[in-house]
Amino acid sequence: MAEIDKNQSGDTRRDFLKKSSLFTALSLTPLTVLKAADQKVDERFAELFEKIPLNLKVNNKAYTLKVEPRVTLLDLLREQLHLTGTKKGCDHGQCGACTVHVDGVRVNSCLSLAAMNEGKSITTIEGLAKGDELHPMQAAFIKHDGFQCGYCTPGQIMSAVACVREGHANSKDEIREYMSGNICRCGAYPNIVDAIHEVKEGGKVI
Amino acid sequence: MEFFIDENDRVDGIEKVTGKAKYFAEYQLPGLTYGVLVTSTITKGKIIAIDTKAAKNAPGVLDVLSHLNKPSAAGYEQAGGSPMKIFYTDQVFFNGQPIAIVVADTFERATYAASLVKVSYEKTAFNTDFEASIKDAAVKKLQGAPPYVRGIADAYKTAEVKVEQTYKMPVETHNPMELHGIIADWGVNDKVTVYAKTQGVKSTQNTIANVFKIPAENIQVNSQFVGGGFGMALRTWPLEIAAIMASKQLKKPVKLIITRDQMFTMVGNRPAAYQKIGLGATKDGKITGITHTAFGQSATYENFTEGVVNMSKFMYDSENVNTNYYVIPLDMGVPIWMRGPGEATGAFALESAIDEMAFALDMDPLDFRAKNDPEQDPSQKRPFSSKYIKEAYKLGAAKIGWNNRKNKPGSIVEGSWQIGYGVSVGVFNAGRGRASVKGILKADGTLVLQSATSDIGPGTGTGMTLIASKLMNIPVYKIVFELGDSSLPPAPSQGGSATLSTVGSAVNDVCVALKSTIAELAANSNMDATSNFVDVLKKNNLPMIEKTIQSSQNNPEAKNYSMYSFSIHFVQVKVHQLTGVVKVNKIVSVGDSGKIVSPKTARSQMVGGAVGGIGMALTEEAILDNRYGRYVNNNFADYHVPVNADVPDIDVIFIDKPDPIVNPMGAKGMGEIALIGFAGAVANAVFNATGKRIRSLPITPDKVLEA
Amino acid sequence: MINFQFVRTSVIKTALGLVSKDSKATFIAGGTNLVDLMKRGVTAPEKLIDINHLPLKQIELKNNVLHIGALVSNSALAENQLVKEKFPLLMLALKAGASAQLRNVATVGGNMMQRTRCGYFYDTTMPCNKRQPGSGCGAIGGYNRMHAIFGTSEFCIAVHPSDMCVGLVALDAQVVLASIKGERKINFIDFHRLAGTTPEKDNNLQKGELIVRLEIPINNLNKNFHYLKVRDRTSYAFALVSVAAALEINNNTISNARLAMGGVAHKPWRLQLVEEFLKGKPATTATFEEAAKLAMNGAKGFGENDFKLKLAPNTIIEALTLAKAKA
Incomplete structure (x- = not known):
């Protein structure tokens, strides 16, 4: 994390960069992002090089990382930690394929900046099974054929586990509503509902 | 890990539920770089200049490629021709067209740098307005298929009872959950490896070979897991070529994943459609004429046509049928077949009109259909290889409680809701192509089957494994079916509901061949003909035997038959009287697609088709602002695919009777018929509930309210 | 980025x-x-x-006023026992918004700061006065099916997308804002703005100010209430029209009423005149129909959203009917 005091060091860096003519040739486009960049161009480029430290746990493994602030939790998992079970479906919080648990709560990892997860404990689909033993929800998804192409499946399963844990799986209709943040284009919804319903009715603590 | 609850579970289920299944974007290649596309912000015209200075200076950026500096693609060097040659033109054909690719060391840096590329254009006038162009298309006779006439054209006009209506459908987008893209790795000696999202690894291999004029065997295409396709991955899109060019130029692997909004513009769509149906019948309910005129949408730079009017030629027994199909080239990305393709579009119109006619005749729509059900294919004058549609009517009707339906619309009211029932049929050609399969039978009791086919979700491996398991009497967990690899024996692309029939036939044939070899070996070594293959191989000191078989395309008898899969969809809907909200309460889908090889995945296909059908009927519409040529709802929040809460429990019934002609399994495809017809059933149910006939999809609350 | x-x-x-x-x-x-x-x-x-990490996550009842920290998540608020008991209308509004995953992360303050879903606002290549003042309004004369019918201006016809805010405006909430100069408190109804000539401003938050908490006075509107959201699919979609309705009914006479709409204006649309009309009237369909008619005073369609002129009053009637039926 960028410490608050350290954050004041911008001037030094800006001064340094002003001495270099590295970025003077930058031409601007009418995009909003560039309008914002109209001033202090050099500083902004300095930030491009900036990575901040990040400590988090993923599937009970501790990581000490350096990340650009703009990296999302989803891209961190997939592109840097190579935990590709978590999927990118829309990148805008509109499909649920990227659902993971952060401190036990289901979230869309695509809209969470990695840097916002300092000190947090993340569980992804890779961390759900205990060794070779499938999590009951994973087994139920296989049994009820709760997927076809399988791309939304990790997000569905992470969401489903949370749905039961939250106490929002008391009826099929409640499951339907609380699973509506996970889109399945193959249309496996009824099978997904059956799988969750069975796990819930099974009464096991999951 | 051996984990099979039963033999019908998906063979790749464990990989899919544990996150181990690897889709194209998930392969870690050393030195991997990231490509991000720059897309046109005008709809038509010419690129005057591309200023890449800022982008190239941005941290981590390796290069920016466009038509100004791309590496050579020999196949694109000749002038003219189709398809669009990416980076070989300065022309802009549609808004959102990929015009440059930025490659950087990380995804974030490439994305940022792409926003710094500045493009100047010379704009020209454009046309994206489908409806406004219809009149023009009819005048110009922009035919998408030859006109068809059987008997007298427009005979409906003189019928005792007639229905003449227009039905509209908007652009829909496939939008599989997995974003499109590719990892391209152009290696030394022009050896190219790609990890692709494709419905056909051989097709991708051939396209790349043709574009770059390198031998197909130089190109390795890997596509083991595909996160849905629904048709959009049936071709290699220009953006994939862009990534390969970038890899060729940079001598590094390039990963390109497009964004969700780009999924609306550059990887096809289901084209908008405008259809006129004229139906004529006698007062006692015999159809005397069907006229089906359809307008579809295409692109200016490539043509696209599909089978919108096919069904009208043979589904109902009418002496007089005529069809016309026109396409309208617009300044938009070219469409591509989307699940159920044109047949689903056509079925909505025809099956709505059939329902309108039944109502006009005061007949039960099922009775009306049954009365006009042809004994044989009236367009080809030959029998159907198998068809149990009347049995399907009965089974479905009983399950949904059709006898609760009232023929008079608006008869059933529960609180603020009106209840209605609807039915519609679907039909799709039961095609079969040629495929090769290699079978390796091993002395350890396992069987490996290999074919360069795909699985975009239906469960190809599961179906093939079950076919082999039954034939070879080997448990499914001892069979491995390998696919999605262009080095395997060739198979056609996965599309048109033909994979099970095509590749399954080859699996059948290879299993028969392996069995016959085992029988020979048994005979030669004085073993009993029924000996287990493991014993036979061991006795002969063979670790394994291999056979590669290319299946024939057809049973020789096939030419004497019309071969189709049929479906019938029953729905019960409720419609809110004050808000116009439509909810599908109950669904019964009956499939008549021959013998069911893989019951669990087959059921899932039918369920998935119904869910897609709910989308088509009630929610899906890609909206383009014709002033700008850009989509205004190009995301999953505003383009509404159905969510879980939209979907009730779905009953699936299979006739499950083998087709004696189509292939050795007697099985016909079902991916398309699962969807075809569904939207009509919903529209018909909305009419039955309310008396309001909505002829324009999707049936959103505003349309119901204002009808 | x-x-x-x-x-x-x-x-x-x-x-x-x-x-x-x-x-x-x-x-x-x-x-x-x-x-x-x-x-x-x-x-x-x-x-x-x-x-x-700011200490703004408490939900407390103080002197008959519920204090809600601005960083309370939408889920935590919807699941809070006090909210369920005292302000079930707010609970329904919260649960009608977004998805479980988004509600787990989205905060009360963030929900208030949510920007419009207008497609022209989101596409940086198209005109939008809200995103780029002076560039024009793409929705006027364009795709405006989702857009506003109340309080529009020639510069912007976007709607505020929140459900939670529709519930809050109906409940007479207040917003506490902090800046380096100190705290100030404003009525929730005054937090969001109409577009007017400055559509780039969604609300009256000043530069440097932070939403720190909401305060909702306890009321008797927790028996006959409903939040009805009409949308293009059953869940996970923005409202075409939504209605927050709460009634106090004694001997079938309405003694108090709250009514607000979403999906119809640049801000959560409170219908105070209609509330006044409802007071003292019998809780009948006829009353509700009259109220709905009154609610539409000044409504104006822009073509594709003309249907809202019919949908909005119908939704009011249905929401009031369901609120009445709740007890």
């Missing part, structure tokens, strides 16, 4: 100080809307102040 600076603090004063002296800095809480907008290039702050 530019590589902005990222600063985290757990001290409110520090957070306020950081934003007050830096015009390119902004707060980030749940980020469910801000990160989305940054990815689309709609906004590009150069510094994000992560406020998730």
